[in-house]
Amino acid sequence: MDADRRITISVQQTEDEGDVGAGDRNRRGWKAVYMDHNATTPMHPEVIRVMTEAMSRYWRNPSSDYAPEVREAISSARKQVADMVSCSPEEIIFVSSGTEANNWILESVLAATTANSPSDKSHVITSDIEHVAVGLKLEELERRGCCEVDRVSAADHGRVRASDVIKRVRPGTRLISIMLANNETGCIQPVDEIARQLRPINSKRKECNLPVVLVHTDSAQAVGKMPVSTEELGVDFLTIVGHKFYGPRSAAVFCNRENLKLLKERRMFQGGGQERSLRPGTENTVDIIGLGMAAETVRCFLRSWCENIRVTGAYFVTRLNETFGESAVLSFVGMQNDILPNTFSISFRDHRLKGPTVLKNCNVIQASTGAACHTGLCSASSALMNSGLTEEAALNTIRLSVGKDTTTKDIDVAIADLTQAVQKITSETVQ
Amino acid sequence: MDADRRITISVQQTEDEGDVGAGDRNRRGWKAVYMDHNATTPMHPEVIRVMTEAMSRYWRNPSSDYAPEVREAISSARKQVADMVSCSPEEIIFVSSGTEANNWILESVLAATTANSPSDKSHVITSDIEHVAVGLKLEELERRGCCEVDRVSAADHGRVRASDVIKRVRPGTRLISIMLANNETGCIQPVDEIARQLRPINSKRKECNLPVVLVHTDSAQAVGKMPVSTEELGVDFLTIVGHKFYGPRSAAVFCNRENLKLLKERRMFQGGGQERSLRPGTENTVDIIGLGMAAETVRCFLRSWCENIRVTGAYFVTRLNETFGESAVLSFVGMQNDILPNTFSISFRDHRLKGPTVLKNCNVIQASTGAACHTGLCSASSALMNSGLTEEAALNTIRLSVGKDTTTKDIDVAIADLTQAVQKITSETVQ
Structure with a gap:
């Protein structure tokens, strides 16, 4: 069938082109790690x-x-x-x-x-x-x-x-x-x-x-x-x-x-x-x-996408725990029941490490925060607060949503990026 | 400027690719002559x-x-x-x-x-x-x-x-x-x-x-x-x-x-x-x-598109008059004042030559009629009747709208197509 042929092409393209859309360079010249798939997704090559x-x-x-x-x-x-x-x-x-x-x-x-x-x-x-x-x-x-x-x-x-x-x-x-x-x-x-x-x-x-x-x-x-x-x-x-x-x-x-x-x-x-x-x-x-x-593509590949997301997500949680231990809180984690497997909400206990500040100091991660900032003032997301987070926790939250093509290599890069951002902020500011 | 460079590319593409979209073959295997630019237009290669x-x-x-x-x-x-x-x-x-x-x-x-x-x-x-x-x-x-x-x-x-x-x-x-x-x-x-x-x-x-x-x-x-x-x-x-x-x-x-x-x-x-x-x-x-x-592209090329449309349109009117003379009525003609230069309404005096019948017998022309036909019954366009046409004239109308890439060669093909359709209908049916 024509549809099957097209899907075959699609798989090959995905493998050849790897991180189409997700891996292009950001404004600072760094290769971006896109972790905001709940905001929007890169278009599938077949699409x-x-x-x-x-x-x-x-x-x-x-x-x-x-x-x-x-x-x-x-x-x-x-x-x-x-x-x-x-x-x-x-x-x-x-x-x-x-x-x-x-x-x-x-x-x-x-x-x-x-x-x-x-x-x-x-x-x-x-x-x-x-x-x-x-x-x-x-x-x-x-x-x-x-x-x-x-x-x-x-x-x-x-x-x-x-x-x-x-x-x-x-x-x-x-x-x-x-x-x-x-x-x-x-x-x-x-x-x-x-x-x-x-x-x-x-x-x-x-x-x-x-x-x-x-x-x-x-x-x-x-x-x-x-x-x-x-x-x-x-x-x-x-x-x-x-x-x-x-x-x-x-x-x-x-x-x-x-x-x-x-x-x-x-x-x-x-x-x-x-x-x-x-x-x-x-x-x-x-x-x-x-x-x-x-x-x-969803109908044909959802199962394999979800498998990849689960592997990547499990690796992400392990690396987060290893790297930040008790200093980070994982409030909503894709590995839990009844949470989309691709979505992770992370906040740091240190009050200096607010979501927008951490992301601003990241070089490669593209993600969202639990706050909307206008003219220097940040307000916490009402959805996060209505989901049980305190205002402070919501303000500190970074929301990372991975996609079908996110790799464990991307996770390594993201962890390193978060680490340097945290170190930079804490070394520059007094507790 | 970047915009100018793109436009240059666009002109070359248009010249190279000629009738992109407008010249592909229709269902009967004939190379279509698209004359329905008021319904929609082929996308510009630059777009x-x-x-x-x-x-x-x-x-x-x-x-x-x-x-x-x-x-x-x-x-x-x-x-x-x-x-x-x-x-x-x-x-x-x-x-x-x-x-x-x-x-x-x-x-x-x-x-x-x-x-x-x-x-x-x-x-x-x-x-x-x-x-x-x-x-x-x-x-x-x-x-x-x-x-x-x-x-x-x-x-x-x-x-x-x-x-x-x-x-x-x-x-x-x-x-x-x-x-x-x-x-x-x-x-x-x-x-x-x-x-x-x-x-x-x-x-x-x-x-x-x-x-x-x-x-x-x-x-x-x-x-x-x-x-x-x-x-x-x-x-x-x-x-x-x-x-x-x-x-x-x-x-x-x-x-x-x-x-x-x-x-x-x-x-x-x-x-x-x-x-x-x-x-x-x-x-x-x-x-x-x-x-x-x-x-x-409109801002840059409108003048030359209009010039082409006027040349093509004038040729179309000449050929229509030469070919069909008094047997065809040109009710709204793009060469007149205050009418879009690309739009032509044609009807035949012969009652057998209703718009939908003529177009059905055309092999290459893609155009609209002054009638909407459902379950075998045709009703005349109210816009045409409100514009001063009789119901019969509206039912007979074929609306031909040319585009920036329509050529005099396309017009020749369209005239030949109309001619064979008219001959076929009139030879098959008794006056």
Whole structure:
């Protein structure tokens, strides 16, 4: 098959080219070690190849009668994405970003499920560690009087409890929106368990002819780092974000076929009839084809990527412990249960070793901190604090997320880099 | 300069590679003659080059501290787009499509300018030949009670009259949204004249401390086919669509800097702080860089493209007249004033020669018809009928839009193809 041939090429390319994208030099001339795969991922060489080909081959307007090959390429990509998350191609809607997907799902579902009487507000259950595209959208919907929102705490080691979610379900509850894995801590949320515990509640609702409680999960951080199956999760809506799994900056929404009509209630845009009249605008064929290939590589290689990540991660933890011992705290560690295997949160006990200061003194590590700094002032990440860290621990945190191509050699370089940064800061400043 | 060097390469590539994208073979094995540049355009080789480079070079998250080179690439693209339409880079907002741009501008401006009292509805003036992303969006806003809409007729040879627009301005008028050039007829609308006639009205409004009437134009079809300068047009909001000028499927909104705050009133999405908190979502860097390069090629080559299009177009009209004489009607012809030079509407007087039938019998021409056919039934384009054509003429219409790389040789092939199609249909069917 053509697809198999392409995948074979891809493996060879990956082996030949090694650290494509992840190993280029940074501004200081050092060869960078990229450890921020939760922010974004380098594009897979096969994704680059199909997108480059698509630019000169599949540029015609898919709506044109004479362009069946473009429509076929889109169908094929739709199937690739559907196969990755175990759903049917008809359930995939291509949109432009995870933000669009999350915003649209929340807005539409609430518009579609609000009871006729304006006093009967829809009720939504979410967590206090959601991505802003869910968190701020729900705040806006609340402000506009479209719903009431309950935010379940994730302070129990960065995770919400399924029982905490379920016990908040009330007659007006229409939607539960809980992310599958948090981008900062890597903590995996019990979305499958929530859906399971919801089933008897929804059965009773159906018997009484009442609207069921729907479940949405933003799986942006999970796809490509753990198996994601809509069937196994039992969710109604799923957000997928291409650039988090070695694909392009575009996203797909999954939804159960029976719930497609809910998304029509408040479409994001009015315009042409593309994407079954759900999402108008000439299809971004090049990105769609790239997203399809990214999904296919996940489907084919996820197991081996995860194995590599586990080996690299175990080596990383060993080296961190050896090198820094008690002076460093590993607050969320990918080797633990229910944490994405690629994500590590590290902080130093020494108050001089704040996350931003350490990273600023690193020569090669590219990573994120648990703080946002503007005009010299740093504020701690609310997601980290809501996950149980103190403000000081959050401020000190460095978040390192490795990828499928990160090697133990990269880890050695990163450890050496951290060591020199720590030594430099502590030797320059008085305790 | 680096930009100049790239452009030199681009010209050589174009000359070497000739008809990249426009000359590949269609399903029947014939070398296609692409004459549907108003539907979409083949991507410029330079755009493909910079996007391919961007995929492996500028994939890092632009929000990451360690990725200044990605932020610089985006800034550079923003400047390229701004330069193309004579505005400042701060006035460019990157969005995902023309549909998103049009929808957002209309929704936000009306949300921002609606008077406090709900009974004082905003009034909008538009035309009856707008793209559905404007037409349907305004219908939705009307349905939701957000505004009242006046649709000015374009039946006068496909054009609205500036005076017809201005005389409908009333105290509640907040917005005029008229496209710059129509995709089907190519007719250029008097947007500059409307803005000029509006100036004294707005001056008086300002004196009385009343809100001014804002002007939006969807310039999707115009950019790359005629000079488009926001300064000369005098508009407040402009929609640009990359894939209509040899760029990627992404778009930019222009707006006057003083009116940026209006777009905040009803942002399309809630989420991160990207695009000055106006359009959240990790920036689609690859498409943005491609859009920048497409804009740069327009800025550098528009004059020579237009010259080529005029030569090709004049040859096309001559050959059409020579070949079909009185049996064909050229209803909108790019050689006339105020019609995009690349757009030609042709119909045959013979009732058997309906647009869809003729095109179905063509072997090489890829073009559009003035009818949408579903399940065997064809309905005439309302834009053509609103532009003054009868239903029969609209049904018979073939819309041919040439591009910068269309040659007189392509025209010869197209004429021969039309001739054989016409002969085939007329010899097979009885008058």
